[in-house]
Amino acid sequence: MxxxxxxxxxxxxxxxxxxxxxxxxxxxxxxxxxxxxxxxxxxxxxxxxxxxxxxxxxxxxxxxxxxxxxxxxxxxxxxxxxxxxxxxxxxxxxxxxxxxxxxxLPDDRLKLLFVCAHPAIDASVRTPLMLQTVLGLDAARIAAAFLVAPATMGQRLVRAKTKIKAAGLRFELPTQADMPTRLEDVLDAIYAAYGTSWDAVAGADGDAGARGLADEALYLSRLVVSLLPQAPEARGLLALILYCESRRAARRDAAGRFVPLKAQDARLWSRDMIVEAEGHLTAASRAGVFGRYQCEAAIQSVHAQRPITGQTNHAALRTLYGLLAQRCPSIGVLVAQAAALLDAGDADAAMAVLQRLAEADIRGYQPYWATLAAVHVARGQRGEAAAALHTAIGLTEDPAIRAFLAQSLES
Amino acid sequence: MQYMLLLNETAEEFAKRNDPAEAEAYWGGWNAFIGAMAQAGIIVKGDGLQGPQTATTVRLRDGKRAVQDGPFADNKEQLGGYFVIEVPDLDAALAWAVRAPSASYASVEVRPVLPPMAPPSA
Missing domain, CATH: 1.10.8 (Helicase, Ruva Protein; domain 3)
Known part of the structure; x- marks a missing residue:
């Protein structure tokens, strides 16, 4: 050369x-x-x-x-x-x-991450801002992953940068007292980037957004752990993303059809990622403080044990989901808890959790309807199950998941 | 940087100002907050305002003056006072704003003050 x-x-x-x-x-x-x-x-x-x-x-x-x-x-x-x-x-x-x-040359990226995820910045633009400033992604690529028009994404980013400058946000690490909540904002924004790889995976072949931002989220997550090695939740998030990524190859069959976790071929899971995830989760747990991401990673860890023990430890899942639901009762967590209870064979407990959810939260939330359908099936209520499944199919964006649900409607 | 803290109040809190049973506690809270800012030496200027029932709003439309009794918008919260403070950044301004008594039952809006205009370049 x-x-x-x-x-x-x-x-x-x-x-x-x-x-x-x-x-x-x-x-x-x-x-x-x-x-x-x-x-x-x-x-x-x-x-x-x-x-x-x-x-x-x-x-x-x-x-x-x-x-x-x-x-x-x-x-x-x-x-x-x-x-x-x-x-x-x-x-x-x-x-x-x-x-x-x-x-x-100092490494000021942590300061930049905290500014991007500052509470004075609108939550919807925090993730795009991180992706652009820390990773240098262009607005069009970010827009594709978040399913918005490139011009719209560009405007949001410009507005956020203007606010940071004009309002004088602090480019320093948060104080010790503020650290837990501020770090949570940073981790949430990184996790939202990872979420795009699930939402957008449906996208047509060759679509820039199809792969989502899984690699970018993994990079950012590793970055936070390397810059804040003492923060257990940072390791918790990294472990969670690694567990989820370890199963990427098993999530679709050869024809691109969705394969639920229970039916996945564990031989397709990435051992390396699971081992790395276990390491971070163990290190995180030494701090002995509860954290949402550690708890979610622990749930994934239970699933990762299946090929080793030959069965899913439903009792452990039940305990972990109970803990998570108690501390972070979001709609997503509660529906996941119901699904876990159903898998453990307790359809009545699953139904009880679902019935406590607020009407406004569930209306457009596809996982609720898919889970409700499964709970109805388990309780022998076929008519109700079919109705819930119809709603779930109507709310599904991903064609592969829609096909999967339609298939269970026929059976 | 200079920031203005726009201290919003609720009608119930405004009423406490003149309620013999409540006034002492009400003003005590505000005086403690203002005293702490003064002690920190960050106050540029600031005032409390009389209640929204004393407000008059005026507009000029088609050359005609339209005068209206009451504040600009009929909100649950109304401006009760303001302070301009000198602190290094927004985070420091927010740390002060959240200590205002009204932050716990109404709200405090924090805005950077427009920097002085640059003199026309020679």
Whole structure:
């Protein structure tokens, strides 16, 4: 490979692997994410232009940060420098020449994650904001995964960045007292990214959104664990995502049909991911504090034992779902609890849980109707079962799941 | 940065201001909050406001003045006072806002104050 091509490749590699880190460094000092993104793009362009001719600098990341900072300063000067910008400039100059060597470059991505998932930012845009700032995903790709128009997603992201700058959100780690709830917001946003890989998996073949953002969610989840190794819930979320991902290959049959957990071929599960998940869950449990993600991961852990023990430990599932329902009684958790009770052979207890749910919550919630149908079947109420199943089919977006439900309607 | 805390009140709380049985506790809570901000040296300016029954709203439409008795919008919560505070960031402003007595039964809106306009460049 020619040295020019090697240099171009080095610039591309830096763009891919260092994007979030470099953006976090710039944004943490200016609070201006949009301007930092522009400056970083300009720096990458400059790298592509100059590295092939002059060679790759010893510390490419430091070079990129310095170039981006110059760009920010010039952009601010160009604008005639409002008083507010002058303050930003002072901050920039303040940082001076700290990044002479690689080790001096701080990792501010955790601060950036906390800003993206700040309670002052609308919950629906927190995940997209993280994906764009930390991973460098473009608005169109994010929009596809969240099933919204690219222009709409672009507007939401711009609005959020403007709010962060104008309202002056803090680019620092939360105080010890705020940490648990703030971390929960960060983890929820990462989990929402993972959720897209379930919602969008239905998408037509070759659809950019079809794969969802599973890999991105896994990356972010690992990132939080690496930056906050002491937080049990961060490990809980990572374990949960790993357990779910371990079963990806088994979730569809060769024809693309949905395969429920009970019927999955455990030989298709990823051993490596399960082992890694077990490790994180064990480490998390040492802290001895209850957490939603640890509990959900523990539930998945029980399922992962099936191929080893040859049966599902329904008593353990019942206990874990009881705990989860008590602490986090969301509609999703309660319906899952009902399904677990049904699987354990207690259709009456399952029905009791379902009957306590509020009318407004269940109306458009497909898993409720699918579970209700199964509970009716178990109780021998065929007419009610068919009615519930019809509703479930009507509420299903995923053709593979719709086909699965339609099949059980016939049987 | 400077932030304005817009302190909203409910009708019941406004009524306590002049209720002999409640007034002391009502003002005690507010004085403690304001005292703490003053002690921290963050107050730029601020005032309590008289109740919404004293409000008059005026609009100019087609050159005609339309004067209306009462506040701009008939909400459950009405502006009861405001403070402009000087703190480093929104998180610090929110930490103060949540200590206002009205935060626990009504609401506090927090807004960054518009920075001074830049002088026209020479």
């Amino acid at each position: 020619s040295s020019a091509r090697a240099a171009a490749k080095a610039a591309e590699t830096a763009a891919r692997t260092s994007y979030g880190r470099l953006l976090a460094i710039l944004a943490a000092r200016t609070r201006d994410i949009a301007a930092s993104e522009d400056a970083l793009s300009a720096a990458f362009l400059a790298a592509l232009r100059t590295w092939p001719a002059r060679g790759v600098p010893d510390n490419p990341d430091a070079w990129l940060v310095a170039t981006a900072r110059n760009h920010l300063k010039n952009a601010a000067r160009h604008k005639g420098v409002a008083i507010e910008a002058a303050a930003d400039l002072a901050l920039l100059f303040d940082e001076g020449a700290v990044d002479e060597d690689a080790d001096a």
